[in-house]
Amino acid sequence: MTEPSLRGSLWLHDADLRRYRPLTASTRADVLVVGAGMTGLLTAARLADNGLDVVVVDAGPVGGRNTALSTGNLYAPVSRMADLVARWGGDTATRVVQWRQQAVRSIESLVHRYDLRCGFQRVTMQYGVQERSRDATAAFERELQAYQRVGLSCDHRQSGLPFALGHAFQIPDQAQLDPAAFCQELAQHLVGRVRVHDWTQIVDIDAAAGIARTPDCSIRARHFVLATHSPAGFNLVQAEMEVYREYAVAVPVRDMPAPGVHWIADRQRSLRGVRGTDGRHWLVLVGETHRTGETPATDPAQRLIDDAQRNFRVEGEPMCWSAQQFRSADQLPYIGGSAHDNVWVATGYGPDGLTWAGVAARMIAEGIQGSSNEMDGVLSPMRFTPVRSAAGWLRTNATVARHMVGDRLAAASAGTAQTLAPGCGALLAVDGKRTAVYRDDAGTLHAMSPLCPHLKCVVQWNGHERTWDCPCHGSRFSATGQLLEGPAKQGLTPQTL
Template sequence: MNAQAATGRSYWLDTLPPGDPAPAPAGDFEVDVAVVGAGMAGLSTAWELTRRGYGVAVLEADRIAAGVTGHTTAKLSAQHTLIYDRLRRTRGTDGARLYARSQTEAIHRAAEIVGDLGIDCDWEDTAAYTYAQDRRRIPDLRAEAEAAREAGLPAEYVTETELPFPVAGAVRVADQAQFHPRKYLMAVADAVRRGGGQLYEGTRVLGLTEGEPCVLTTEEGIAVTARDVVVATHYPVFDRALLFTRLAPRREVVVAAPVDASKAPGGMYITPEHRTRSVRTAPYADGKRLLIVTGERFNLGVGQDVEERFATLTGWGQRTFGELSISHRWATQDNDSTDSVPLVGLLHPASRHVYVATGFGGWGLTGGIMAGRLLCDEITGQESPWSELYDPRRITPVLREGARFLRHQIHVARHFVGDRLPALTRPSLDELAPGDGAVVRIAGRGCAVHRDEDGRLHAVSARCTHLGCLVAFNRAEQAWECPCHGSRFAPDGQVLHGPAVRPLEPRDI
């Protein structure tokens, strides 16, 4: 199958597709803890709490483990590219050690769960590498290896890898892992149910009233009363903490192809070069391994040609690993916090019973498992040694995140203000090709217009329902995307990805 014919569904969803949906709640109900979002962070939190005897309900707007978690590259690693030298400088030696310990314990926790529940999820122990081909990066790699060792990881600087090309250097960290995330999480979801937890799909939460107790309101008007609430929706759907000022969404494309097992590189690899390149393999049929290549990071909703991104990544894979028959391709989305550390804990300074888990920066599997344990400890009144490190209420010095914070705010402001200025040019509807979409001005209003493959036009409001930035069309994935905070919508305006929770309104053209 070539790149053009490859499925848009991720390999994880293709090999374990969603079955019959869990029903939405039939009426109002009460529970000890309500968890919003059924990805790695949400289900890990639910599993930890049910094990301690808490009544838990998980409310998922779409399908369990089918969102960001279902589109990951599925690495379980405490080596997050070049992070430990940065943490050593911004958080000190103790902060870097806490980060390494919390992420390493997350890997061990996942291994325990796999063993305890007997999960067949293609678990493989392996090493993680952060590499570079540019020799000017060697000092950075050496500093990272030293900082990672100092933080307690089994890290070393090496110059040889199993990649089919030479590298200038690499940081190798042993005792990491990779797995099939949906096989893992669907088994965890079953364990939550067996423990008395309730899981609801197709249940979008629109409102939150904080208090003792808290009340969540769903799209269907159902009220869920809970002593504690966990918001684990990847990008928080509630803005009262203004966390969107500290989160920068980005997207990357993924291509996958079967290769002979004898030619598959061992280990998990990532480089910050070439707009990121991430490589790993997974078990496949007929004596082959599935090569999974990720990269070509881009900002959402800024008019970039995503089809070109897929072509560039595929071309790199072909040049690097030889002729590839692409079997799957998809895209994944991540949120980077402006100080490189996830935000896990109480939602804002006045919160007493509402918690959040976000900002994992591309490492949401170990981060989500870590978040589940941390939030469970906080909700049950136990101390976590790294709660202060991840606390969303932390006051971050300007020197720590100032430059990244300002860059993100300038990017958002450019769209938030610029999108409200009269446009100089707009395509005419006659110029819109089948399968394409564009924002056009009709009767003084911005309309997001899509022409389907049959030639019919469909129009919705061009204003994102989160904070009103203008959306742009991603032809490769057939979605409207917001450049400010990463919300995504189907061509008919239905929400695909938050923080927006309401669809784009239909427009009559």
């Protein structure tokens, strides 16, 4: 098998991404939604249903960024249910699950309303562990009790995998879809009621003046919705989020696992089967999480491929990709109004993002129209939860401090630009100054400042993805310095060798 390379996801492999006209002339709207992924489009759909004039812009293709890098799983529980119950109590955890159930139903309703061809289906979610050790069994029992406490029906059985689980239970009536197809189909049905513009980057928002700017024009709006995974620029919620990379592979297999969401908790693996448009059976396997900017030496994608080969009959070459996770300090996302009463934020989804997108759409749409509900106080980006957030806040800021100070004091890598191999990058001493240097496959050297434009942390080379990653707040840049994702708003500054 050839060495894996990280590219687009299975959902983008044969997707027909429709192009929308980039915004080139100034305009006005009731609401500007920044981000045309699941959160942005679901919010726009709700606002349009209520008669508001909505503009949606995205710096890339519609549904082609973080949404298209997800698993496509929709489920009511959250990761680490026992921790959620312990932090927030059974009543709040129960309401969280109910909100997420409602979100899945609202997404299903849109699928039926517009006849969206996105492979939506109701499936069972299986939670299991492979080990029968005392620790694994105790952790399993804690999760089972938490699931039951929040009202989820748990069936004590296992099925659908070619290997045995030590313990397992199943939860009915969850869902799966093709997330890229969902966004593409929904956007097409919204055109005419919502103005959609792809490849349009917002470079600045002046909330007080009610104006957002692109490199070419401006948009005046009464409200701004930041549905960009993490708010660009400086935002207080960034100080309370841990940032991780998670990897995924899709491998063609002879026999798929049974339909459903399969979560192997003690291995930190998520599995699902997909029938491709080419008729082949694909196994999607997700895991190997690590902090952004702290890339392991061993290839995470290869470890997933090795797992697939051990447990399934693989019949072809893999597709590999990765995605970013922003995890809040208290395990619930930040959704709602921000410090500016006309700016709305949705971030900190962790690994449970697609369903949170449905929750965010409802909350933000209702908030813009002046309604309030029981979710507002719990999920507000302005909430203050020092006890529930303490551990996460300390980890986040210890990480930032370690890299902000330690990386600046660290010595540059040994070697010179002349000895850098093709396809490799490193922080090197150039004329006595630390410089991020990359040699492309053609042998050309590219040099740039190693300081992230966001808060001047030192970026780190991710050789598995050929990117420069900021370990402080998760900004990522291509090998040659172009901005891939924020919160930075521009790329690394080029330098000369």
